[in-house]
Amino acid sequence: MKPLCVCSFCGASEFTADVLLAGTGAYICGTCVTSAAQSIADAELARYGGSTTDPTALAAHVDRWVIGQERTKRVLSVAVHNHYKRINKAAHNLQKSNVLLIGPTGCGKTLLARSLAEALQVPFVVADVTGLTQAGYAGEDVDSVAEMLFRAADGDVALAARGIVVLDEIDKLARRSVGLTRGSLDVSGEAVQQSLLKMVEGTQVRVGVTPQGRSHEMSTADVLFIASGAFSDLAEITRDRVRRSPLGFGSPLVVADEGVDPEFEDLVEFGMLPEFLGRFPVVSRLAALDVPQLRRVLLDVEHALVPEYRTLFALDGIDLRFTDAAIDRIATQAATLGTGARALRRILEDLLTDAMFHATRLPRGTSLTVTGADVEAGRVGQLDDLLGDRADPQKAAEEAMRARFRRRASG
Ligand SMILES: Nc1ncnc2c1ncn2[C@@H]1O[C@H](COP(=O)(O)OP(=O)(O)OP(=O)(O)O)[C@@H](O)[C@H]1O
Ligand SMILES: [Zn+2]
Missing domain, CATH: 3.30.50 (Erythroid Transcription Factor GATA-1; Chain A)
Incomplete structure (x- = not known):
């Protein structure tokens, strides 16, 4: 039938x-x-012990750590989601979604990648590619990147193979910048780009070689690579291309170069190999943080700097406070230094070094307030009042001498 x-x-x-x-x-x-x-x-x-690859959940986690960069948060969350979909569902015919991040120093590129890896509970490493040389040459071997992942995964090859690698300072490998360091062999950035191609796409690497010569085979096919760099004069290249284009010439629509994203050809002109770029299909641009965003890095983000310093002082029994004007001045100064959020810590360290040095000598429960004027002066003024002449060993010595002299004069 x-x-x-x-x-x-x-x-x-x-x-x-x-x-x-x-x-x-x-x-x-x-x-x-x-x-x-x-x-x-x-x-x-396969979602690693309860962690998620859902893009909205990933973005929400990243939001706790990273201020601003909303577009890149979305782009990265989706890229990561697709990447792990590809691994988990063994849909290896989907193109690998390695990511290229373009943005100034200290704007959160590495932090974004790190917080994603944390949400995913996968091993994470940052490799500075300027330290890499072609396989077989002096210096750190390209394979060492896989070795770093293997170690970050505590020797779990399967876990290491699903990790995330940030290839930092990728723009320093531009074809035109040879950038030789003393003692290194003649290895151009272009050659390093070439040598990274296979690893980025997926290759078998030997990791964890023991003195007995035993090792593990690890594939980099499922490793997510995030290349990042400042590409400082890329904006100029993009602007010139837009100007040359028929639409761009004199058009008021394209005057604001902040809004124009670089094209593939701009990155090639910058000095990146087309074959290299081809392996990074997802590109996202990040902007420098502005003053309100820098304020938030100080005050309200996971591991914000101000609460961190308050805790440090509280351990010595000091109640450290900042006036609103102080916060404003710190953020404004940082914005002019050109090192992004990194400048915030520098400013705070300079400002608070003396206070941290003397903190243990102040009575417990002392309240110390940093004002806007203090930020301008680079020193907490109230400290002098609290310490009196103890603040300055030179002054203290002079004072002791004067006291002796007075005694002798009166005696
Ligand atoms: N958007 C941000 N939100 C919160 N903190 C940030 C942000 N950007 C930078 N920071 C702070 O500055 C530090 C440096 O940032 P990060 O390492 O992410 O910079 P980067 O963009 O990768 O710079 P580089 O190109 O120099 O590597 C971080 O540890 C973090 O404390
Ligand atoms: Zn059936």
């Missing part, structure tokens, strides 16, 4: 299948339902 219904997935008929469920224009058998459910469960399990 000819079957009337067959499973649309495996072809089992009403005679051979355990159950046949009818949908609109299709059937599915019990066996296929079970195996589909299993695949879904497997994918869930």
